[in-house]
Amino acid sequence: MDHWFWKKLREESRSQKIYPPEIKQFLFDERQWYPPIFGLLLRALPNKVFIYLERILSILFDLLRFGLVICFVYYYTGKDIFATTMAGVFYATSPILIFYNTQLNPRGLGALLLDGWLLVLGCGLTSGFLFWHWVLGGLLGALVLLTHKMTTQLLFFLALCSAAILGKWQPVGLLALGISAALIFSGGFYINVLRAHAEIVAFWSRNWRWIGADPLRESPIYGDPGYQRHGKLHARGLFGQLRKFVILVGMNPASWVCLVLLVERAGYKVTGQAIFNFPTFIALWLSFIILLSLLTTYFDKWKGLGAGYLYLYNSVSLASVILALILCFSSDRSISFAILSVACLGNIISLICYYIKFWKSGSLKPSADLYTLVSVLAQKPEGAVICWPTVWADFVTYKTPHPILWGCHGLGFKKIEEFWPVLKIRWDEVVRKYHPRYLVIENNAVPQKLFREFEVQEDEKFGSCRLVTLK
Numbered sequence: 481m482d483h484w485f486w487k488k489l490r491e492e493s494r495s496q497k498i499y500p501p502e503i504k505q506f507l508f509d510e511r512q513w514y515p516p517i518f519g520l521l522l523r524a525l526p527n528k529v530f531i532y533l534e535r536i537l538s539i540l541f542d543l544l545r546f547g548l549v550i551c552f553v554y555y556y557t558g559k560d561i562f563a564t565t566m567a568g569v570f571y572a573t574s575p576i577l578i579f580y581n582t583q584l585n586p587r588g589l590g591a592l593l594l595d596g597w598l599l600v601l602g603c604g605l606t607s608g609f610l611f612w613h614w615v616l617g618g619l620l621g622a623l624v625l626l627t628h629k630m631t632t633q634l635l636f637f638l639a640l641c642s643a644a645i646l647g648k649w650q651p652v653g654l655l656a657l658g659i660s661a662a663l664i665f666s667g668g669f670y671i672n673v674l675r676a677h678a679e680i681v682a683f684w685s686r687n688w689r690w691i692g693a694d695p696l697r698e699s700p701i702y703g704d705p706g707y708q709r710h711g712k713l714h715a716r717g718l719f720g721q722l723r724k725f726v727i728l729v730g731m732n733p734a735s736w737v738c739l740v741l742l743v744e745r746a747g748y749k750v751t752g753q754a755i756f757n758f759p760t761f762i763a764l765w766l767s768f769i770i771l772l773s774l775l776t777t778y779f780d781k782w783k784g785l786g787a788g789y790l791y792l793y794n795s796v797s798l799a800s801v802i803l804a805l806i807l808c809f810s811s812d813r814s815i816s817f818a819i820l821s822v823a824c825l826g827n828i829i830s831l832i833c834y835y836i837k838f839w840k841s842g843s844l845k846p847s848a849d850l851y852t853l854v855s856v857l858a859q860k861p862e863g864a865v866i867c868w869p870t871v872w873a874d875f876v877t878y879k880t881p882h883p884i885l886w887g888c889h890g891l892g893f894k895k896i897e898e899f900w901p902v903l904k905i906r907w908d909e910v911v912r913k914y915h916p917r918y919l920v921i922e923n924n925a926v927p928q929k930l931f932r933e934f935e936v937q938e939d940e941k942f943g944s945c946r947l948v949t950l951k
Contacts, residue, residue, distance in 0.1 A: 483583035484874040485889060487534070490522040499523060500890070505877050507864065507914065508887025508896040513676035516669065517627040518586035538581045541588030546571050548595055549797050557808040566820065567804035573827035574796040576731040579834055581793070590628030591794050594635060596620045597658075598765060598798075601642070601651060605761055609650055614657060621658020622665055629677050630786050634772065634794055641768045646761065676891040683893035685784030689714055690901035696868060699903040702930040713787055724777050724788075730833070732792045733826030735799040739770055741806060741819065766798040846875050849943030853920065854879040856940065857947055863917025866910075868925045870900055876920055885914055907933040919948040 489512065492501035499520060500512035525533065533540070546568065553567040554560070571577075581588050597620040604613040624635050639655040642648070662670045684691070694709040696702055708715050715723060729736050742763050769791055777788030803820050810816035846854075850872065857865070858880040865884045867873040873886035887896050898904045907930060910916065919926075919934070922945050938949040 482585045484878040486584040488878045489519050493523045505883050506887045507883050507885050508892050509889050510892040511890050513672040513890040515626045515673050538588045541592050542577055545592050545797050549800050553804045560808045563804045563808035566807055567800045570734050570800040570803050574732050575830040576793050586628045590631030593620050593624045594631050595797050617654040618657035618661045622661035625662040633785050637772050638768055679893050681784050687901055688783035693901055695900055695902050702927050727789050730830045731789045734823040735795040737823035738799045738802050769795045849945050853942040853945050853947050865918045866916050867920045921946050
């Protein structure tokens, strides 16, 4: 529930009149050293504007990327309306846009800035780098670095791979210019961002096995050794490997169809020349993104860089452009249209599957029961709160004045490691260190082995969730 964290950050920043603010409620956060651009943007919005935009701001960034795709295809195809329309269809039906970008978060802004950076890099590689390429590319690169961490990782990967494959130094030069600009524009604050970034990568490099795990039922102390949460990303066994592949393909089927078409036709040379009448490096960038998604999904040493399927969010605009241009410049448009219809159909089927799952679970927003529980909790005497599932923590922090055993927003991942993503210490040690007063838990979320160790003063039930007050 990143949405509630960003609302909290905005309000604390405006109240304290500093950025980043101190949010003392998050007991595991040491500093709010997240890339600052998105938070500063939210802080700058007047309250009336923010209330109107908070549910659609991320969608607006996607729409700006949509506009960039449409403009590029329209210009590059010589105003081909059909190809331009199909680019819009491929983009608009991409499942990962609906799956991921539904709440306040900086990924959409980061992706928009990265698209702009790639456009500048592409112009420079095509026609030769001019002064404005360096200025605009350096600025956009700095903004990416100061906006979103996973997009930053992708920026580095794209720049390094482009330089290596194309045999040109300019992609790395543009990246270096962006790093320098980020340090200058932020007044050195980007050093803190890098420190926090290094900490989170190290944290997940140690704990990738538990991405999406149940923190209690997969705890080495209180869990069942044979249990695996259904939504666990790196589940054991053949089923776990197949599930990851299905997720990768399902998040953006059109990107994979596009990749298959490029490989099958083998119509490009890695020289910066045209492929189906468009630059080779556009196809390469899509290939690099898919490669990174595979590396971070299946190779242990890469898994600390995040969930691989999330990188496919950045493939949407490139795949839409490539598919539309293949349709435009193909010698047999009818055959190309039939093949690309499969890509579009794959997107639509994946969307239908997502909405069926969403309809059944309804898990993307706080339930009415949780709202009722939180309103009761807000009136109770101050005390530290634990939430299980932890995804409720940001919402509870925003709605109540209580401190909470949660963090993961900037610097402080070392502090939370014994508590999350799985509980690695005994309950009596949790009590001794953190003195929890309230537990906000989902029904049946806590194993009986652990629940028996609680010293319960009051256990209030609110439909699907419970508020447990400890002695």
